[in-house]
Amino acid sequence: MCAAPDIPLAPRVGQPSTLIDCDIHNAITPSALARHLPERWRAYHGQFGRRMTPGDFYPKATPMASRTDSWPPGGGPPGSDLAFMRKQLLDAWPIEIGVLNTLITIRNQYRDYDAAIAVAANSCQIAEWLEPEPRLRASLLVPFEDSELAVAEIRRHSADTRFVQVLIPSRTSEPLGRRKYWPIYAAAADCGLPIGIHFGGWSGGHPISGAGWPTYYLEYHTGMNQTFQAHLISLICEGVFEEFPKLKIVFIEGGIAWIPPVLWRLDRSWRQLKAENPKLSKAPSEYFREHFWLTTQPVEEPPEPGQFLQMLSHLDMDDHLLFSTDYPHWDFDSPDGALPSVMGTELRRKVLRDNARRLYRFP
């Protein structure tokens, strides 16, 4: 957590000259969405609203869980004003490319309505973000619980290289290895798009833990990596990567340090329980290191910096780590301050820029 400086700092020693931010949240306001919704859905929205979409489950850290300095002076919520985002983020650091993950709720109850929202939000992203700002790329919103509608939206934009991945929030109605999601993976792999799985969402309405609803936002936020853990295990155990050998998955805002222990346990369990699932041709950790990428924020902070390097060596995925700020949220990771200084120059360059450039095939 670190606020942006008022005056851009000189690049930190060992920083690359430019960087790529793999998790920026642009807010699409209701009025912006309405500009892109067809009349039928504007009328529906006016009559029925976002039916049963919940508000906050908990009082969160700050209004809209955002940095208190991120409210645009001209009005609107954090992340809704491109000019202010330029000033506070894109121009404040040498950000060469930023990947937008807009967090508009796709509830997946009335599927046609959700598909219409995804379609409108993607149109809005093109017209109001990608066209005016060439440094930006975006994740494609899809009604992910309905594979047919999701695939149609992926196909519709397959020629637009500004959409760099398909976005699925981590709180889904089923573990993501389940076969109902496979048509999405087939289309994404076919179009060369990674699947970006991002912290949050609420599809399916499951409690945020495997032991029911916790009491506090702190627990919700701390425990969110368990949604990623469930998907990691499910995607590998269901044989998704045997079926789609070119598929790439990006875990966004899930943290990284929890992964080595999961892989140790999963490899051992798989050796013990192989009889249950003969599909896998190699140890789970091998699939993970080949097919998964990880954004860094909120990066774990061990008490001793040396332990961070231990963790990176246990993870052994230096080429798959992608720097992200999570602008404008309260737990923003600053490009200057978030990554521990013990990280060497070469690794810093990979994480802050080169890994993302290779994954997303940026020029």
Add this chain to the structure above:
Amino acid sequence: MDMEIPTHPVIDCDVHAVLPAIDALLPYLPAYWREQIAQTGFKGPMDSWYPPGMPTSARAEARPSDGSPPASRVGVIQRDVLGAPPHPSFAILSSDCAVESLHNPDAAAAIAGALNEWLVSEWLSVDARLRASIVVPSQFPELAVQEIERRALNPGFVQVLLPVRSETPYGSRNFRPVFAAAARHGLPVALHYGGAPGNPPTPVGWPSFYLEEYAGMTGVFQTQLVSIISGGVFDEHPDLRLVLAEGGFAWLPAMLWRFDKNWKGLRREIPWVRKPPSEYVREHVRLTTAPSDAPEDPAQFADVISQLGSDELLLYASDYPHGHGDLAAERGWAALPASTLRKVTSDNPRRLYRL
């Protein structure tokens, strides 16, 4: 953990005493429930969350040739655990029969009570080296407290057992009387792998494979630990100890890095938690060693042990009759200093259970 015969008394902190079938409880059940079982064919809550044929449920040598369930008779424990290296001076038994899956509170309380009576009569009275964990109807805190009160004065019971899976995290306000009762009697609370509360074991629904459920259970341990600390259970009960059994321990350092960081950012929400969560863990929480889920490279294993930040956290456990194939741990332990091993196998459990 393979060990030479040690010179200090070893305590095995997780040995299963398996209920072979509901019939074994008949002598200990009230007449009403004996009649219900006879007349309805009720077979008890469920078989088990351990799949019968898997090594994770029973290693080959622990399967009796007569076909009886592994670890279901005291003689087997005497031979294979107490009578085998590292020859523990004490073994802490854990038992379950999924009482948390029952919706009838009277049934859950009756079966938990009968299970504890079975432990007293057929295990604790037979061998003075055995200690047991109090089984409670964890989904009904008021009845759980009654069962704790009923058993707490029997020194054969050394902790309160809760299945790690629950319908609501244990730090929630409604479970507070259970922790209060344990604290009142100086009993640790042990959260053990498994449970059948009815809700999925992941935040995204039911997984297809047992492998997913088994490997993913560490997430449920994490939820409970975060919940119990955030809820202020240790602030209310400064002497209370929590044991995490059969859940691995290699995940703990990374989880605490995340938890401590979030506590710094969000502690306004839980102002009673006045120090970093990792400090609560070092003071109040202990973890059993089987399985370890540590890396196979002994150098990385040593990294994990040092990242724990204390040599007082771990409790030796064989987890008999389960076999986790934890080759990593066998190699890793061999590379650690004798003083660490002594703490894990002897000093830490003795201090915790006052044996």
